[in-house]
């Protein structure tokens with residue numbers, strides 16, 4: 001039997017979208033419209049969120065200091081408790097509520113739920129309570145997608161003994177994209193892509209990125225993003241972009257694609 005075009009199932013495409021804490025408080029109508037457009041185009045969407053500014057605020061309110069090394073927060077035992085309560089208790093439900101209010105059926109998860117993100121310590125002596133993801137239970141995410149829910153994942157993982165570990169959200173997004181064999185990864189942040197000498201770079205090769213890291217033109221919070229991008233591209237995810245809220249920004253690609 002041949003199917004007419006209108007009855008053919010749309011090919012499933014999968015996109016992981018990471019929302020930085022830097023722009024969570026100001027999601028616009030345009031953002032939700034773009035989100036729905038992607039859903040209408042047949043994309044299964046998985047959201048991962050950070051919450052850096054919100055965490056900074058809560059740490060300060062509790063007189064807990066922390067430093068950031070290579071874009072990763074050095075997280076004490078005291079700090080991880082606050083990171084966890086901020087992300088799981090405040091940021092995640094606020095985002096899920098916002099999505100639901102915009103007509104997008106969303107479900108909030110952390111790395112604890114269904115043992116979604118099993119971690120070891122990244123390097124306890126250097127970073128403290130920061131996790132390195134060992135396993136993503138992608139089959140749980142599959143089940144949610146199958147029933148039309150958008151998973152909204154916060155960047156808290158745990159060891160097999162139930163110790164909470166803080167993970168950079170860009171890293172979580174890349175690991176989830178890899179484990180779900182996503183077609184694309186979008187890292188949405190407060191700047192419309194990588195800027196060099198003040199100019200947005202619409203396309204960036206892996207070599208150019210390495211040079212910009214070396215020259216210090218890519219620094220701080222942009223470092224885990226480009227690392228996430230390079231990991232995903234290196235493992236065969238076809239499309240990786242660092243973008244602003246309009247979902248436009250820098251496409252990161254292999255040299256041969258750009259040639």
Ligand SMILES: Nc1ncnc2c1ncn2[C@@H]1O[C@H](COP(=O)(O)OP(=O)(O)O)[C@@H](O)[C@H]1O
Nearest residue numbers: 020021022189190191194195217218219221222
């Ligand atoms: N080359 C660069 N281009 C743009 N932003 C950069 C660059 N290098 C470092 N940054 C910094 O990275 C920040 C984005 O990272 P971050 O603050 O961690 O955002 P998010 O909360 O979205 O993860 C930008 O606001 C900017 O200060």
Ligand SMILES: CC(=O)N[C@@H](CCC(=O)OP(=O)(O)O)C(=O)O
Nearest residue numbers: 021050051052072073167168169
């Ligand atoms: C280990 C580590 O760096 N964790 C991050 C988690 C939040 C995050 O990544 O938030 P953004 O996406 O807003 O940067 C932190 O504590 O800030």
